[in-house]
Amino acid sequence: MRSGGDQVPTDSIAIAPRCPVRGYGDVICSSPEEEKPVTRCEDGVPTLVDWAGGPEAILRMVNAFYDRVEHDDALSAFFPGGVTVEHREHVAMWWTEVFGGPTHYTDQLGGYQRMLAHHRGLNITADQRLRFATTMSQAVDDARLPDDPEFRAALVGYLEWGTRLAMANSQSDATPPATAPVPHWGWGVAPPYQP
Numbered sequence: 337m338r339s340g341g342d343q344v345p346t347d348s349i350a351i352a353p354r355c356p357v358r359g360y361g362d363v364i365c366s367s368p369e370e371e372k373p374v375t376r377c378e379d380g381v382p383t384l385v386d387w388a389g390g391p392e393a394i395l396r397m398v399n400a401f402y403d404r405v406e407h408d409d410a411l412s413a414f415f416p417g418g419v420t421v422e423h424r425e426h427v428a429m430w431w432t433e434v435f436g437g438p439t440h441y442t443d444q445l446g447g448y449q450r451m452l453a454h455h456r457g458l459n460i461t462a463d464q465r466l467r468f469a470t471t472m473s474q475a476v477d478d479a480r481l482p483d484d485p486e487f488r489a490a491l492v493g494y495l496e497w498g499t500r501l502a503m504a505n506s507q508s509d510a511t512p513p514a515t516a517p518v519p520h521w522g523w524g525v526a527p528p529y530q531p
């Protein structure tokens with residue numbers, strides 16, 4: 337945990353207004369200051385998607401990632417002919433939902449079951465998983481998302497978890513649960529420091 341004197345400089349962060357709802361648990365709230373979709377927030381701390389700069393910032397990150405993937409010797413073969421706009425948008429919808437934003441991936445596309453179906457049988461190797469994770473980390477910089485340690489730790493935590501699950505579930509002999517909710521990722525042990 338950071339100390340008070342080591343606070344994140346807020347002028348370097350594209351941050352949405354702090355959620356006005358305080359309390360414990362998975363609180364539904366919306367920002368009164370501007371027209372924004374309803375987001376979840378815990379204890380008045382912004383969701384990861386709000387901290388990132390909103391769904392537009394997540395799409396920027398996903399686009400930067402697939403721009404790299406298309407030229408990556410370990411990953412491009414997964415996407416013959418390039419990565420479509422539709423795929424980029426769907427993956428951005430997934431990340432947005434996971435990071436506490438609107439639940440469009442679940443409501444409009446089919447949620448976990450659809451994501452799982454896309455990874456089944458890909459037989460992702462450990463090297464490919466690692467390249468996927470490191471390339472995404474580079475894409476987060478490309479897209480100029482906030483670079484404070486708290487946000488990046490939360491993002492990379494999900495990235496590590498998600499890529500390991502994707503790899504496990506992509507094996508031919510995998511038996512993942514047929515149904516499950518889309519995960520909701522949070523700040524973990526290092527939320528933004530609040531004096």
Ligand code: HEM
Binds near residue numbers: 411455496497502
């Ligand atoms: C955090 C980790 C990951 C997340 C969040 C993620 C997310 C997704 C989602 C949401 C889809 C479905 C898109 C749709 O609904 O149209 C998808 C498809 C896919 N993913 Fe992943 N994925 C992850 C890891 C990986 C890894 C490690 C690989 C390979 C190295 C991979 C390769 C693919 C491929 C090939 C598809 C199918 C593309 C298509 O048929 O259009 N993913 N991914």
